[in-house]
Structures are given as C-alpha cells and as structure tokens.
Amino acid sequence: MTQRVEGHGGELALAALRAHGVREMFTLSGGHVFPLYDAAHKSGFPLYDVRHEQSAVFAAEAVAKLQRRPGLAVLTAGPGVTNGVSGLTSAYFNASPVLVLGGRAPQFRWGSGSLQEMDHLPLVAPVTKHAETVFSADDVPRAVSAALTTARTPHRGPVFLDFPLEAVFSVGDADLPAATPVAPIEADPDEVARAARLIANAARPVIVAGSDVYAGDAIDALRAAAEALRAPVFTNGMGRGALPGSTRSRSPRPAGSP
Numbered sequence: 001m002t003q004r005v006e007g008h009g010g011e012l013a014l015a016a017l018r019a020h021g022v023r024e025m026f027t028l029s030g031g032h033v034f035p036l037y038d039a040a041h042k043s044g045f046p047l048y049d050v051r052h053e054q055s056a057v058f059a060a061e062a063v064a065k066l067q068r069r070p071g072l073a074v075l076t077a078g079p080g081v082t083n084g085v086s087g088l089t090s091a092y093f094n095a096s097p098v099l100v101l102g103g104r105a106p107q108f109r110w111g112s113g114s115l116q117e118m119d120h121l122p123l124v125a126p127v128t129k130h131a132e133t134v135f136s137a138d139d140v141p142r143a144v145s146a147a148l149t150t151a152r153t154p155h156r157g158p159v160f161l162d163f164p165l166e167a168v169f170s171v172g173d174a175d176l177p178a179a180t181p182v183a184p185i186e187a188d189p190d191e192v193a194r195a196a197r198l199i200a201n202a203a204r205p206v207i208v209a210g211s212d213v214y215a216g217d218a219i220d221a222l223r224a225a226a227e228a229l230r231a232p233v234f235t236n237g238m239g240r241g242a243l244p245g246s247t248r249s250r251s252p253r254p255a256g257s258p
Contacts, residue, residue, distance in 0.1 A: 006173035009137040009163055010035025013101065014045060016144035019179045020152075021069045022099070024048060026056040030076020032103020032116070035168045037074075053080050057087025057100060061158075064096040065238060068215060070148050071096070077103040078116030081162070085123060091158035092127040094238070095211060097151035099144075100124075102162035107135060110164075120162050129157040135164060137172030145177040152182045156215060184216065205229055211237035219243070 005015045013036060024046040025036070040047045050056045053075045060071030075084045081102040091098040105117035125131045130150045134143040140163070147159040199205050207229070213222050219242045226233045226243065233243055 002175040002177055004173065005141060005176045006171070007039070008035045008171050009140050009168035010037070010039035011042075012137060012140040012172060012174065013144050013163075013168075014039040014043065015176050016141045016148070017072060017099075018045075019176060020145065020148040021179070022072045022148070023069075024063070025072050025074055026050060026059040027074040028053050028056060028076070028080065030080050030103055032077040032080075032105075032165060033074050033101065033163075033168065036101065053083035054087050057084040057098065058090065060098045060100070061087060061091045061094065061096045064091070064098050065094070065215075068217060069097070070151055071098045072101070073098065074101045075103070076116070077105055077120075077162070078118040080116070081118070081120045082123065085127065088124060088158050088160065089127040092129075095156045095215060096158065097148075097156045098158040099147055099151055100128075100158065100160045101144075102160065103168070104133065104162040104164045106166050107164040108166060120160070124160045127158070128160045131160040133162050133164070135167055137167055137170040138174045140167065140172070141174045141176045145179065148179070149182065154182070154185045154212070154216065199229065205231045207231050207233045209233055209235045209239040209242060211239055213242055214238040 005012055025040055026048050028050055037047060048059065050059065056073040056075065060073040063071035073084060075081050084100055088100060102120055105114035110117070121131045121133060130147055132143060134140055143161055147161055151157065151159045207226055209222055213219060215238060222233065222242055235242055
C-alpha cells in the first residue's frame, strides 16, 4: 500500500525516513542539504549537529547498533561527504544499517566548477551496499525507501544517496512506498542438515557467535542451541554479551607458578 506525499525534496525524504523507523538526524550544517533541515525543523524531527562529519556517521552507526534500526547521517557536498567515509567504512565492516544522505552540486551546470562539485559515488560505492544519485524530487521517496530496505536486509550494511541542489530544493509529489518487514535469509535445508550431522558426530562441538546473532535478535535461539548441545560459546564483535560469561570457578594456581 502506498501513500501520496508532496513537498520539497527534504520533506519527501523525511516522509520516507519516518516510514522506515528513522527517528533522528546527525549532521554538520551545510548549504547543499538545507531542505532536510527545514523539513526536520518544521515537523519536530530531532536534529543533532556535530563538529565533524565523521562524528555524524559514527553516531548514526551507534544508533543502528544499539537499537537495531536504521541510523541517519546528512552530509553536505564534497568534503562533507569525504569526511564521512571512515564512518561509512566502519558501518560496512560492522554490517550496520546506516543511511548517509549527501548534498551534491547542481546537475544542470555539472562540470562548471560549482561549490564543492564532486562525484561521490566512486568513493563510497566500495564501502556501501548501494550508492545512487537521485536526480529529481519526485524520485526521492522511492530512492530513500529502497535504500533503507537494502540497509535493513541481511547481510545488513550502509547505503548512500546524494541529491543535486535542484532535486532537493525543488517541489514534487510522489507515492511513498510502504515500509515492509525485511524477511530473514532462509538457510539452505540441505546445508542445515549437513551441519546437524557434523555437530552430532563431533566429540566436542563449539559455537562461535558473531555480530549477526545480535543484529538479527537471535540471542534466544543461540541460548537454546547452546543448552541443547551443552556446547561452549565463544562470541566476537557485537555478539559479545549475548550470553552471560562462565561462572565456573578456576582452580587456584600452585604457589610460585607464573
């Protein structure tokens, strides 16, 4: 089911962001993205200004990690976007569902040396699941919704969109796609059966649980598997803390031992 929305590019983007559970914006003020600030201010959407664009993306990733929902950073064109690349790279390796929205010099005079004119996509594409330039206001809701769906789909990760000035400052209207739940990846039944046979025949099975156990909210399933197998669990990444640490006491070392 879709909803018709209208307004300038910032308002259209914000409608899609809200639909996907985004609750705040981290940014460092820049003229290329003013319509996003205007939309946030007029609707009471929380806006947090930082001292460096890198901090905006890291803050968005913190939201994504701690609350298992998309985090948002808004960066101005050129050096604003390049300053956020370290944060994007961190989100990429951590599989964090982060959306970065970037400003962009006007497309109608591209190549004439507009303020902070730069093609961001070649820089961000290697460290994102999806990177796209949105060239019209009417296409903003579709692009933002699709990007957030991609970010939330396992294996999760960051996505990037940038908007030329004429796209984000112009007024448009479009259908807002409904935000649908993202289905988990279903394991191959044959591979599951093969894994079960290997575990059943193992003398001392061990479970290694990583970030996706936490991000996919599979902690109860991990506990059930560990208890059924009576197997030790080692965690890494965001999997740390999924289960309580061992309370088994250790034997005291002999006196004088190293």
